[in-house]
Structures are given as structure tokens and as C-alpha cells.
Amino acid sequence: MKIHFLNVGHGDCCIIEFDSDRTTMIDINNAQSIDKETKEEIIQECPGYNIQLTNPVEYMEGHRIDKLFRFVITHPHMDHISGINEIAKRCQNVWLHQNSFPANDELSSQQRQDWKQYELWRKQIGIQSQSPRILSLSSGACNSYYKEDGILILSPTEALVEQAISENKPNIMSTVLLIQYGKCKILLGGDAEAPTWEYILENYESKISNVTILKAAHHGRNSGYYQEAVSVMKPEYTIVSVGKKPEQDATNKYRNYSRHVYSTRWKGNIVFDCHRNGTVCCNPQYDR
Numbered sequence: 474m475k476i477h478f479l480n481v482g483h484g485d486c487c488i489i490e491f492d493s494d495r496t497t498m499i500d501i502n503n504a505q506s507i508d509k510e511t512k513e514e515i516i517q518e519c520p521g522y523n524i525q526l527t528n529p530v531e532y533m534e535g536h537r538i539d540k541l542f543r544f545v546i547t548h549p550h551m552d553h554i555s556g557i558n559e560i561a562k563r564c565q566n567v568w569l570h571q572n573s574f575p576a577n578d579e580l581s582s583q584q585r586q587d588w589k590q591y592e593l594w595r596k597q598i599g600i601q602s603q604s605p606r607i608l609s610l611s612s613g614a615c616n617s618y619y620k621e622d623g624i625l626i627l628s629p630t631e632a633l634v635e636q637a638i639s640e641n642k643p644n645i646m647s648t649v650l651l652i653q654y655g656k657c658k659i660l661l662g663g664d665a666e667a668p669t670w671e672y673i674l675e676n677y678e679s680k681i682s683n684v685t686i687l688k689a690a691h692h693g694r695n696s697g698y699y700q701e702a703v704s705v706m707k708p709e710y711t712i713v714s715v716g717k718k719p720e721q722d723a724t725n726k727y728r729n730y731s732r733h734v735y736s737t738r739w740k741g742n743i744v745f746d747c748h749r750n751g752t753v754c755c756n757p758q759y760d761r
């Protein structure tokens with residue numbers, strides 16, 4: 474199994490190539506350029522750093538990925554859905570949760586098209602004849618495909634979705650997935666925050682222990698860091714998908730429990746070859 478964490482600036486995009494050929498993308502942020510403030514900040518820290526963000530669509534084409542069996546939208550924030558209009562026709566199944574969150578007022582013309590596509594999919598949840606098929610899946614949902622690919626849906630629950638809507642905090646309804654590949658465990662945290670982690674820890678503590686790869690929640694911010702859960706996970710690798718370093722950055726906190734903490738902001742695209750015996754080979758785009 475191969476996992477690609479793409480360098481998309483401030484946002485998320487992860488592609489998983491399963492042995493079953495059910496290629497899966499989790500979130501997308503098709504950032505065309507890095508903002509000036511972030512660029513100046515990084516250049517000051519590392520003079521000569523050539524900043525190149527990845528276009529997920531071009532990346533797919535370069536790796537001969539034509540179709541996405543699954544496209545998972547963890548939650549409705551633009552840095553997780555920017556670019557869906559470009560991949561809509563490539564998707565066979567789309568996972569998202571029913572909600573009524575409105576679009577942000579400050580959207581580019583491209584982002585408005587993406588939000589329009591998201592709203593369309595949101596209206597089509599559960600329509601069997603729809604292509605792609607739109608699914609709303611909660612914690613513990615199961616079928617043969619998920620089992621074969623080793624996917625366990627940890628969150629959200631219906632209660633967490635309701636809480637997210639009532640508190641106007643979409644991060645609370647983030648989809649969090651655990652993928653078991655032989656002895657490898659990969660945990661993908663979306664933008665999950667404390668209420669989500671509390672539920673996961675209470676209901677799946679043994680499942681999330683000793684994780685091989687953790688995708689840090691909420692771009693490595695303090696708001697996504699839940700010490701009680703991370704101390705159970707003890708991830709060998711923690712991947713932070715981020716552009717500009719957050720003001721409330723939890724990277725050093727992850728280092729207390731994780732052997733390797735890598736950021737797409739420094740390492741570029743980070744690709745893992747995972748083996749059923751529990752070993753992984755990490756291949757970052759940049760060695761710095």
C-alpha cells in the first residue's frame with residue numbers, strides 16, 4: 474500500500490493506493506500559489522528555499538491515477554474541498570456528512586464553483602442511482618469494501634455532527650479514519666478537535682494504540698492536539714500538512730510521543746510505502 478501526503482499549502486490532500494486498486498483521496502486543496510506572507514516567512518527561515526506547491530490533479534495524472542474509488546470530504550472547510558469541481562467526474566463514491574453550513578463570503582470564482590459542487594453532492598446523499606454515489610457514514614459503519622481495505626471509521630457520530638452544527642464548528646464533525654494494513658496502522662485525523670478525540674479515546678483506545686503513521690489534526694495546531702489520545706497512539710511518524718506555521722503550533726508536543734515529525738511545508742510531498750509486516754519506507758520530496 475502506498476500513501477501520498479501532498480504539499481498543498483494550508484490544507485489537506487492525501488491519496489491512498491490500496492492493494493485492491495480502490496484508490497482513495499481524502500480531502501483536496503488545489504492551491505495554485507503560496508501566499509506572500511508565508512513565502513517571506515519561510516525564505517527568512519531557510520534562504521534559497523524554492524517553494525513549490527502541488528496541484529493534486531496534475532499529481533494524479535503524473536502517477537496515472539485516472540479514477541478515485543473513494544473521495545472522502547472530512548468536513549466542509551475550503552482548505553479541504555478546494556478543487557473538487559476538477560475531480561468530480563473521476564469519483565465513484567463520495568463520503569460527506571449532511572449539514573447546513575453556508576459558504577464563506579470571501580471565495581474566489583474557482584472556490585465558488587467548488588462550493589457549488591459540494592452543495593450539489595450534499596443534496597444527493599443516499600440517492601442510490603446517483604453517480605458518483607454520495608454516502609454519509611458514521612463511526613463504526615461497515616461493509617465488505619471497508620473491511621477488505623482495512624478501514625475503520627472512528628468518527629463522527631450523529632451526536633458529533635449535531636454538536637458541530639449547533640456550535641458552528643465544522644471541525645467537530647471531521648471524519649477520522651484508522652487504516653489497518655497488516656501490522657501497519659495509519660490514523661488520519663482531519664481537523665478533529667477535543668470533543669472528537671474524547672469520543673475516539675473512550676470507544677477505540679485499544680484500536681488507536683501504537684500507530685505507525687498519524688496525520689496530525691488541524692494542520693498541527695494546538696486545537697487539534699489531544700495529549701491523552703496522542704500518548705496512546707505513540708506514532709512512529711507524524712505528518713503535518715501545513716503552509717504557514719500556525720501561531721499556536723503543537724509540533725513540539727507531538728515530538729514528545731512521535732519518533733519522526735515531518736511537515737509538508739519543509740518536506741514537500743511525503744510518500745510512504747507500507748508493508749504488511751509493519752515496516753514503512755518514507756520518501757519525502759525534499760531532504761531537509
